[in-house]
Amino acid sequence: ASWFGESNNVPILEFTSETSINNVVQDIQTGRIYLGAVNTIFQLGPSLRMQARADTGPKEDARTCTPPASACQDTKPMPNLNKLLLVHPSNGSLIVCGSRYRGICALLNLTNVEQQLYYSDSKGERTYVASIEDNVNVVGVMSNYTKDENTFSVFLVGKGYGSLDSTKLISTRILQDYREWVVFESIIEASTVQTTPFVPKYLHDFRLAFKEDGFVYFLFSRTLDGTDNKNLTFVSRLCENDHHYYSHTELQLNCGPNNRYNKVQAAYVASPGKELARVMTESGMYGKVVSWNKVLFMVASPDDDDNDSALCMYPLNFINERLVDIISACYSDSGKISGFPAVDIPYSSKNEEFCSSKIAVKNFKCGADFLPSPLASKPRVALKADAVLTKPGLLTAVAVAVENDHTIAFLGNNQGEVFKITKVPVQTCLQKKDCQSCVELRDPYCGWCVLEGRCTRRSECRRAEEKNGWLWSYRQQCVKIVSFYPPNLSCKKTQKVKINIPSLPAIGLSDRLHCTIKSFQSQGTMSDSGQVSCNLPNPSLIPQTPEDQDFVAVPIRIFVNETVELAMREFKFYNCAATVRKSENTPCISCVASSWGCQWNTHDHTCSDMDDSVNGSNIIKHRQCPQFENPDPVLIPVGYKTRISFEGINLDLYQGHVFTIGTELMRNAEEEVNFEQGPFYTFSGFNFSYDKSPETNVLFYVKDKESGKKMDSTLNVTLYNCSMGREDCSLCKNSDPKYRCVWCAKQKACVYEKLCSPDQGSEYPYNTECPDPQITKIIPHFGPLRGGISITIQGSNLGIHKEDIKSITVVGEPCIHQEEKYSVSTSVVCEIGPVDPTGGHWGKVEVEVKGEKRGTSSMYFTYRDPIPEEVKPSRGPKAGGTLITISGRFLDTGFLFQEQFGAEITCRTGEYRADKVPSDLLTVTVKYGKSTTTTIPSAFQFLENPIVLDHNPKGSFVCGGRNIVVTGSGFDLIQTAVMKVHGDNSTAIEVCVCNDTVIQFRSPTANNSVNHPLRTYIHLDNLVKELKPFDYHPDPVFNKLIKKVITEASIIIVTGRGFSKAMTAKEAQAFVGDVPCLVNTLQDDKLFLDPPSTPPRARSRRHRRDTRPELLDLTIKFGKGEWVVGSVQYEKKNDLSLYIIIPAVIVPMLLIIAISVYCYRRKSQQAEREYEKVKHQLENLEESVRDRCKKEFTDLMIEMEDHTNELSEGRIPFLDYKTYTDRVFFLPSKDGANDVMITGKLDIPEARRATVTQALNQFSNLLNSKTFLINFIRTLERSHDFNARAKVYFASLLTVALHGKLEYYTDIMRTLLLELMEEYVHSKNPKLMLRRSETVVERMLCNWMSICLYQFLKDSAGEPLYKLFRAIKHQIEKGPVDARVKKAKYTLNDTGLLGDDVEYSVLTLQVLVQGEGPDVTPVKVLSCDTISQVKEKIIEQVYRNLPYSQRPKVDSVTLEWRPGSTGQILSDLDLTSQKEGRWKRINTLAHYNVRDNATLVLSRVLHTQQNYDQNQENHEERNALLEDDKVFHLVRPADEMDEIKSKRGSIKDKSMTKAITEIYLTRLLSVKGTLQQFVDDFFRSVLCSGAVVPPAVKYFFDFLDEQALKHNNVDEETIHIWKTNSLPLRFWVNILKNPHFTFDVHVSEVVDASLSVIAQTFMDACTKSEHKLSRDSPSNKLLYAKEISTYKKMVDDYYKGIRQMIPVSDQDMNTHLAEVSRAHTDKLNTQVALHQLYQYASKYYDGIIASLDEDPAAQSKQLTLRLQQIAAALENKVTDL
Secondary structure, three states, rough: OOOOOOOOOOOOOEOOOOEEEEEEEEEEOOOOOOEEEOOOOEEEOOOOOOOEEEEEOOOOOOOOOOHHHHHHOEEEEEEEEEEEEEEEHOOOOEEEEOOOOOOOOOEOOOOOOOOOEEEOOOOHHOOOOOOOOOOEEEEEEEEEEEEOOEEEEEEEEEEEOOOOOOOEEEEEEOOEEEOOEEEOOEOOOHHHHHOOOHHHHOOEEEEEEEEEEOOOEEEEEEEEEOOOOOEEEEEEEEEEOOOOOOOEEEEEEOOHHHOOOOEEEEEEOOOOOOHHHHHHHHHOOOOOOOOOOOEEEEEEEEOOOOOOOEEEEEEHHHHHHHHHHHHHHHHHHOOOEOEEEEEEOOOOOOOOOOOOOOOHHHHHHHOOOOOOOOOOOOOHOEEEEOOOOEHHHHHHEEEEEOOEEEEEEEEEOOOOOOOEOOOOOOOOOOOOHHHHHHHHHHOOOEEEEOOOOOEEEEEHHOOOOOHHHHHHHEHOOOOOOOOEEOOOOOOOOOOEEEEEEOOOOOOOOOOOOEEEEEEEEEEEEEEEOEEEEOOOHHHHHHOOOOOOOOOOEEEEEEEEOOEEEEEEEEEEEEEEEHOOOOOOOOOHHHHOOOOEEEEEOOOOOEEEEEEOOOOOOOOOOOOOEEEEEEEOEEEOOOOOOOEEEEEEOOHHHOOOOOOOEEEOEEEEEEEEEEOOOOEEEEEOOOOOOOOOOOOOOOOEEEEEEOOOOOEEEEEEEEOOOOOOOOHHHHHHHOOHHHOOEEEEEOOOOEEEEEOOOOOOOOOOHHHHOOOOEEEOOOOOEOOOOOOEEEEEEEEEOOOHHHEEEEEEEEEEEEEEEOHHHEEEOEEEEEOOOOOOOOOEEEEEEEEEEEOEEEEEEOOEEEOOOOOEEEEOOOEEOOOOEEEEEEEOOOOOOOOOHHHHHOOEEEOOOOOOOOOOOOOOOOOEEEEOOOOOEEEEEEEEEEEEEOOOEEEEEOOOOOOOOOOEEEEEEOOOHOOEEOOOOOOOOOOEEEEEEEEEOOEEEEEOOOOOOOOOOOOEEEEEEEEEEOOOOOOEEEEOOOOOOOOOOOOOOOOOEEEOOOOOOOEEOHHHHHHHHOOOEEEEEEEOEEEEEOOOOOOOOOOOOOOOOOOOOOOHHHHHHHEEEEEEEEEEEEOOOHHHHHHHHHHHHHHHHHHHHHHHHOOHHHHHHHHHHHHHHHHHHHHHHHHHHHHHHHHHHHHHHHHHHHHHHHHHHOOOOOHHHHHHHHHHHOOOOHHHOOHHHHHHOOOOHHHHHHHHHHHHHHHHHHHHHHHHHHHHHHHHHHHHOHHHHHHHHHHHHHHHHOHHHHHHHHHHHHHHHHHHHHHHHHHOHHHHOOOOOOOHHHHHHHHHHHOOOOHHHHHHHHHHHHHHHHHHHHHHHHEEOOOOOOEEEOOOOOOEOOOOOOOOOOEEEEEOOOOOOEEEEEEEEOOOHHHHHHHHHHHHHHHHHHHHOOOOHOOOOHEEEEOOOOHHHHHHHHOOOOOOOOOOEEEEEEHHHHOOEEEEEEOOOOOOOOOOOHHHHHHHHHHHHHHHHOOOOOOOOOOOOHHOOOOOOHHHHHHHHHHHHHHHHHHHHHHHHHHHHHHHHHHHHOOOOOOOHHHHHHHHHHHHHHHHHHHHOOOHHHHHHHHHHHHHHHHHHHHHHHHOOOOOOOOHHHHHHHHHHHHHHHHHHHOOOOOOOOOOOOOHHHHHHHHHHHHHHHHHHHHHHHHHHOOOOOHHHHHHHHHHHHHHHHHHHHHHHHHHHHHHHHHHHHHHHHHHHHOOOHHHHHHHHHHHHHHHHHOOOOOOO
């Protein structure tokens, strides 16, 4: 289910169901959406967030089963499809009918579908509503039914027929028990719409049921009468109050031409927008349609074609009118309309006249028992509608919305795609940044908000109602500048311009207009006529006129209110001087004919702006330019000087001037022009030479000789060259006579006639005969013996016309001339026949042309047959595409181009079209021409196409280049394998490497901008397979690198997003400069890189002496994508020079000092040496801490991956609600786990049990009196012996006792809190309120938070907390842990840090569990672990799938090692234990010498004494061992005796040990770095208001804010402290320090110590005060000093975020609390809590009575009396106990 949206900016709300969704309904009142899916009902909020889900299957059922299922045979789990889903708002229920148990329905709670309100499977067939057949559709609609003046809610059901179903098509179902009726019973017995014989053959397929104006309608398809399979669509109508279905009438609906779309798929009823109503009315097809009428929108498809669908519309008025026509025809007109039969009675075998009555319809609108029914229309009166839209594919859903009077249809198809008829995603308005793109959307939702400059919905535009204030997208218009006045202007002038904008909205007095022209701005003013006037810039500000034009176009933009652009249009500044550039040979014409209106000055040959003040004969304003035109002749031959004459006009001003003429072709030659008479001029011409083409155009220019300026000239002639392209006589004679070209025998060339002087005595050149034909080439040289191929003969003088060829012979055989391929003089084509076998097989070629002229070839043609011998390869896939090579002899016979194939032929196979591929090898045939066929038998075999089984990985970034491995079989047949990706029209290709079963591609680069889904194919020769699924993901985004300096020990962290979508750590590459670095770990938003192993260099090197560290690019490569994420400096260890200089200076000084004080400072020198040693040790440690941190983090990330996998399988061992509350409330009490509230055991004698229970219930009622409870609490708190522990315990008891009424509990808590607040604000320091649990209410608040946040813990914060706990535990157990002093090598707590370096190694043990089969479990342990620690780790690993409470305990198992034939029981202490003085060391694996990979057996301890002697021995041995409790594990504590005995020097050893212990503090840093990610994740999950904030938190924080406002002396800081004290300190710190309150786990002391440090950090983060840190601050404060500020900001943001959230009302809160009460109260020990509370009432009895007596409210309710009665009933309670 998703809201549709296409762009990145519009959030797509979506919800994914793991099974198919069958039905979707919405509760209009609440906006909640309900999905009926296979096996599940989902309840979603309006934003598609899941609120609840109810599982409805799979169910044990059988097709023939009649419920209840317990009575059925052969049942199996079967899926439950949702058949019907209806909202029944009047009683808050959801009607749900499924496909199991014959289609029984249930009622679920609308506010929480997990709660079933009604279900019964024992009421028999009358309650079966739906169908067990998957393909039978069921529809329904809510209605009312009146009987005996009672009105009942019912629903009407339309259902197709399934083989095991009832025969009712339509039934009415009641929703309550009434007299003999039961819920879901079919209450109308109507024989008409359900007779048995018809049902199977009509194949009803119901698609919609709806109600309108007192009628119920059903839309379905069915066959006409069972004789024909063609479906038809019908709508049927019933009166809603028709209790017998007499009014059931069916009307056939036709959709599309000839009812092409005959089967309805889906439909929707809605009112049309005004526009659609208008269009429908105007079309004349639908009658008059108004926007408040309803229209049925239907999508349908042809029966036989799933790839075509259409949308049709039927106004309900139109349907109703036609239905009334049919009913009237039957009741009054013998069933005829316009004389033709129009009415049918379906489902009946009646053939006689049934419409025989004559009755007025108006009296019987809903039929009657004596009138015929049901009725149906005959096909000829079907209601027809045009398809308003057709679409390829199968449309399966439709919905309609109206926006701005326009109607939008949303269509869905069976591929899951949604189309909006306006072709746009829903409301992409805001993305469009300009008017044009906004209106191009053609989206009825969008329009351009003119005065705000935004694309918006109409409702979001403030001035939309003003004229032209909001331009609707559908009208396709924007604010446009229509014209300027003046329309253009010379670039030498400036003035005001008036701008005409007809569609400008009303500009108010406060709206400011201005125009911008490039950088120039001017104020805009509005004239009365609605035009805008603006000043134009000075000429100096106007840009230069471009080279190739005579104007410059400058955009004028009009803005309103500084920033909103209203409209833009280009304004042209023209430049008259530039008009001449366009045509240099006609400068004057170009000037005066230009559109700008320029004038020409003949004196100085210039063009300037039109100026009426300048006149004179030399100024030309309109087209009377002096010019030369009309040359004669216009054809000029090359090489012959031809005289040319032409005209001159308008030359009055040039009387007596001399002109010269020239042309670009004759650069240096200019000739004078001779004046003839009148307007005519001549010149003697030029002797042109030109041989680039047969002809060319020549333009002559004319200059005024005096000024040297060009005059206007249009003298254009054609220059031609006879010899070009006419190389022989025949071609020359074939030329156009107008050129007068002749073949000049003397020059052996084609020339202009006057250039050929004939020899003495020879004839006139026109009569010259052409020489004999010449043959220069034959193609091909070889032909097959049977002929049948064409040969081409090339040469010269091969005739002028195709008829000139008289005969052709080849090797003496005639060759048939193919006239259509003849080329004048140069080429003849003919087809050879077979050669005479008796004659020779080779010879010459001869051609005879007209005039008995013959030409014979000098080369020979040879007849021979080709002999193909071999085909390679000899097999290929059925799909074809194999490139085969045929080799043999003489294969080039008959080929036009020998070089094309030479000795081999290559070709590509086509597809083998038959279904079955033959097993034998097939013959390959080669055809030459028409007559010759050669074969190679058994040469090629088609094999089945390769099979593609899988591909991996299944995605790539759009940059491509990822290695994709395709597996399958038969790939060795393939020659070329190509991977292609298709977008909208783009294709990217990658070629591959392959073997028989594997092909490896690199993913192609895809077009990133394509919004269409990309499809990926592989082409294996001709076989095309689509790779599915194969997703292209957007390229990853990298954030800029923060850390700029790296060393060879640092880890590099690159952040961003989308890394893991299509890349793994192995595939990613990273480079610093030119050196690769290993990608260690890859997460979706982080990359962890190891530093380069060798010092990197930049790609270009700077000057040697520049010793500054250079900046290197850090580059990440994924496939073909390469990203530079930042620059880093690589720093090596300090240069050696320092090491040399420092000792060189210091050592001599040290020597001098040492010698000078040698005598009396010898011991100091020794100490100094020791110190140096320590210093050295410290340096090494610091050096390694980075290494370790990096390594540990990477290891942990990899190992936690396994845990994460476990977690993702839902293995977080959450405690159930009861255990959780027991532990939170009562585990800290003095009895701990044995507290009576946890055990739930009350020792009450059987005889008194009933009395006690009754009295406790009365006490419970008394506690529910607010007056009593407040008095009770106040009395206790006034008592001096009611201490803090008692208050805490009392509050917890109260929480359990009142758990059934949490709203009441909350009310009490609020009342007490208000009192507490008054007290603190007025008499104490307000900041201290809620700091400690000093009052009952403070503990009540803590418990209230624990209750309200349980679900949040389970859903959100639990997982990161559990991961943090596991990570700490895992990290601690990776190093030695001293079992005795509870210190660890790896910890966050400095006091719990193991101050020694312990030698140890990691061992992997193979553990066998006695009695649980032969499987061994590998377990990692340390050689220094005690046997108990080893057992713990084994149990942890072996029973990892069990929660802690179900695992065996360490004491209940024994561990046996069998190194040889005998086994050895391992234990912590035995007779072999090592002694050191009076101290005894606990046994470890190293003590027993257990090796790596040893097998150990774990067995349960049996409590029967099997071997008395052994047990006896062990018992005595153990007693002896425990006599002296001086045992240690790893570190022996300093012993007083040892100190006395110690030698003198050992005091110094002690101090050294102490010094070294401090060194190990760096380990804290290493552990902190390793765990940082997990700590951050936990803090984020708790302190992120962007995600889910539990309603209780919002509710309580608002309460605090509200109260703070009422008191003057409560500032922001105090509120912050109150919030901190109520939530983080009261709840989160408690949960964080005690994971066993939330999970079924064991928290050891060492883990607890580290958790305390994180809890302390959390507390510090929540305080407002600044922590001043110094060297003396505790290590754990220093440890997180850097992070605290980040965490503080998180807390601030969290509190701010909550303040900005929508408030949680009292009603919402109470609903939430009531839900918690309902779900969990019955599991709690309420009775025990009441009993324990009474102990307090008993203890402080007198005080309570006194308090009640003083309270008038208590007196009026007789509370004293009620307490006395309870006390009397429980009086001997104490003695009972």
